Amino acid sequence: MSTFFTVVLIILCAAALVYDICCFISWSRAKEKSFISNILALAGIIVLAVCGLFLKNTAHSVLMILLAVLLIPCDITCLSPEGIRTAIFANKGISPVKNLSYEYGKGLFGMEKLDLFINDKKFAKGFNLGIKKMKTVKMLADWYGKHGYENPLTK
Numbered sequence: 001m002s003t004f005f006t007v008v009l010i011i012l013c014a015a016a017l018v019y020d021i022c023c024f025i026s027w028s029r030a031k032e033k034s035f036i037s038n039i040l041a042l043a044g045i046i047v048l049a050v051c052g053l054f055l056k057n058t059a060h061s062v063l064m065i066l067l068a069v070l071l072i073p074c075d076i077t078c079l080s081p082e083g084i085r086t087a088i089f090a091n092k093g094i095s096p097v098k099n100l101s102y103e104y105g106k107g108l109f110g111m112e113k114l115d116l117f118i119n120d121k122k123f124a125k126g127f128n129l130g131i132k133k134m135k136t137v138k139m140l141a142d143w144y145g146k147h148g149y150e151n152p153l154t155k
Helices: 002-028 039-053 058-075 134-143
Strands: 034-037 076-080 083-085 094-096 100-106 112-118 121-127
Touching: 002 058, 002 076, 002 083, 034 039, 034 134, 039 058, 058 076, 076 134
Parallel strands: none
Antiparallel strands: 034 076, 076 083, 083 094, 100 112, 112 121
């Protein structure tokens, strides 16, 4: 069972590393960018790392902590004027801004949150880290459509 767990952790680390590299390539192509994330997702990564610290097998412990570190970029979303930057192997690394819209609201414990929609379907919800940065607010206002809002002058 120990060997199986080790192999699974190695495969997960390798997949996360490939995904991270593809994300970093996509993120580097954006001239202007802003990063947002969710506090609960990052808390989950911290829990994974702490669980890794308490494993008796040193190899498993190191692999769990490495996996937690490699998962951090997976929980970060990169916004750019062109759209949301994704891993380079998915849609050439971008989800175009013409298909995207956003909406601010109240989330858990009354915290402000940002929900993102693709073609009017909610695909990412509950962002609360980095959503109040001036760069993020300006980018959303300038490039992204507000969900459910129509400008009466364009009718």
